Amino acid sequence: MLKILHSSGTVWGAFFLGVGGILASSAMAFSASNASLIYVWEGFSQVCTPLSFCLLLDSVSLWFLSTVNVIAGSVLLFSVYYMEGEKFYVRFISILMMFVASMALLIGSPGILSIFLGWDGLGVTSFLLVIYFYSDKSLNAGLLTLLTNRLGDIFLLMGVSMVWSSFGGELTSMAGSGFGLYATGSVLFLASMTKSAQIPFSAWLPAAMAAPTPVSALVHSSTLVTAGLYLLIRFSGGLEDSVFWEWGLFFSPLTLLAASFSSLMEMDMKKIVALSTLSQLGLISMTISVQAFGPAFFHLIMHAYFKALLFILMGFWIHQSASYQDLRFASINSSSFSLSVMVTLLALMSLMGVPYFSGFYSKDSVLESLSSLSSIGVVSYGFLVLGCVLTAVYSLRLFKILLGFEEGGMAVGNWSEKSKIFFLSGVLLSCFEVSGGKLMGSYVCGEFFLWVFPLELKILLSSIVVLGVVLSCLFLSFSGNPVLLGNLGFLWGLSFLSFPYTTKSFLTLGSKFESVDMMWLGQLSFRSSVNIVLTGSKGLGSGSLISYKLFSGFYLLGGGVVSMLIWGGGGVFTS
Known part of the structure; x- marks a missing residue:
């Protein structure tokens, strides 16, 4: 039996990074040739409906698998630094690897049964990771995460049974098959909404920040929360004429605005990054809803890299602040950590969409694709632009308050910048968030990356960042009614409605x-x-x-x- 040593974080981290590099090279080759391979194993055909296991290798699955492996490797390297001396480190690594395996099963196999197993595995392992710190806060957050994901499991299981009875056990068989059945499309769309934390299922994502920071960097930035969106992309062939895309155009702008406004008032640094993840999920979901799958997938990949880096940096700053996550007590003298400050600024610039960073290329492709489509209304597009402006506002607010520009901080610099393992993971992800958009855009985004738009539109969309900077300066100097501003936070009341009232009702029902x-x-x-x-x-x-x-x-x-x-x-x- 393989014995996992305490130093396994470094070994497995290097392994996942190597696998990620191989998969990225394969993804480039598949994208260039527009090729795909499907391997099928079929069994039990003499007893019942054939149960098949499929392995689908195409540009979409390979790019997503490479992203998951690179981020998993970086997070494992970071966990060696972050969880040094942890008593149950072996158990932590084991659960984290089971989570990655579940994600790989969901991504790589188009079989209905394997998708459900991977989906359910994500829910179970994410629950175990959220409650890793045995405390009341972790348990409450874990139960909220669990119950929301179990609700999505119900929807997916119902959809699986409907699809299996109509099309068999392979997801690829539904393309062009008139799969726009109302009941089936409803449950699949609701299942994707629960995993991607769209309103009204949004409260679990900020609550899940009770998990260790390496978990947040992997689970709550690029894997679990994107599983629902990946499901929509994979099922898109059967939902071409479905009315559910209109649902997405209604719920995703609400999610984008609710998360953005809540980030303006939140004081927990990890929750600010989590809410920014939620706002970007709303942006991606909105892009998928107008069936612009190339730009949506491109932004999903780029967002995964710089958001994982942001979570890793938040873990570093939490340690520097003697485990304070509250920005009112965690302000840090930036002159003592010049390299970390620079990497944090680069990650936030990519999130804001500053030109020539990876976030700029992916977000610009989203904005331009939506501006050229007639299926999106003026109001929805206005909400989209407002959400992008607010992204710059709360990003600069986080940077200014965190890094010692506000008075009253209680900085305790108890760790140094000399950890080679920590900076190996940070520098690797920094390379992707600085140059990944330019290098990977034509491969991930497809033909849309080569489209030509008017110069006036380019300048107009690029000015969003400048407008966000101006509004951020005005917001930080604003000293208005705190009660009025506070009403913008807490996801517009969803945090209070979701726990304890809703969760207690489900717990009571489950016990009966x-x-x-x-x-x-x-x-x-x-x-x-x-x-x-x-x-x-x-x-x-x-x-x-x-x-x-x-x-x-x-x-x-x-x-x-x-x-x-x-x-x-x-x-x-x-x-």
Whole structure:
């Protein structure tokens, strides 16, 4: 049995970086030749509907897999620095690797069954990572994350059963098949909304910042939160004429504005970065809703790199501030950390969309693609531009308050800039966020990257950053009614509505269904397998995992089985 040593973070980090480099080279070759490969393994065809495992290699899957591997490698290297001396570091690395494996299964396989397994694996492992620090805050955040993701699992399981009964077990078979069925499209769209934290499912993402910072850098910037958007891109072939794109044009601008305004009032540095992730998810979802998949995917990839770097830097600054995350107590004298300040500024400039950074190329492609389409209204496009302006406002606010420009800070510089492992991960991601947009744009974005737009439009869109800088200076000097400004925060009340009221209702419902679960689960499977699951849950330690068994809901699986039997009908099993 392979024994994972405490130094495995460095070894596995180097491994993932190497795999990411190989996948990136393959992605460039596949993009240049517009090629794709599908490997299929099919089994059980003599017993029931064939269960197939598919491996799809094309430019989209390879670029996304390379991004996940590069960020996972950088985060593992950073975790060696950040979690030095952690007692349960081996368990942390193990759960993190299971999460990456689930993400790879979701990305690389177009099979319905493997997509669901990867999707569900993301939900379980993300819950375990959020509650890694055993505290009331972590448990509350973990339960909110868990329940929201389990709701998405219900929708996806219902969609899987509908798709399987109509098109079989391969996702690729739905392209051009008239897949715009109202019920099926509804549940798939709702499933993607829960994972990508679109309104009204947005509250779990800021709450999940109770997880360790390396988890946030991987899980809550580029993987878990983008799984729903990736699902929409992959399912887009069957939803071409669907009305659900109009839903996206309604909910995504609301998510963009709610997260942007909340970032203006938030004082927790990690939550500001999380809210900026939420606003960018709204931007990407809005781009997908007008079916501009190339620019949307390009911004998804570029955003993953500079947002992972921002989370890593926030972890560094939290340590420098004696574990303070509140900006009112964590101001730092920037003259003591010149290199870290420069990297932080570069990451924020990429987030703002300053010209010639990776964020500029991807965000500019999004703005230009939407301006050339007639399917988006003036109001929606105005919300989009306003969200981009507010991105510059809260980015500069974070930089100014954090790095010692405000009085009253209690800086405690207890770590140095001499950690080679930490700066290896930071410098690597910095290379992507500085030059990745120019080098990767034509490969990731496709033909749209070569389109030519009028100079006036280029200047107008580039002036968004300048307007954001001006508004940021005015906002920081504004001393108006704090109650009025405070109403802009807290995701417009979703944070209060989501916990504890909504979560308590689900927990109560889950506890009532537990006895019913044990009745039907024992009938549909071996009693010994049920006992193994329950014993394993208790053996993992922590009452939180037992709560997972009680509240995540075997009843959700039961509903999915019943749904699959109904939709599959009598033709699923053959003699």
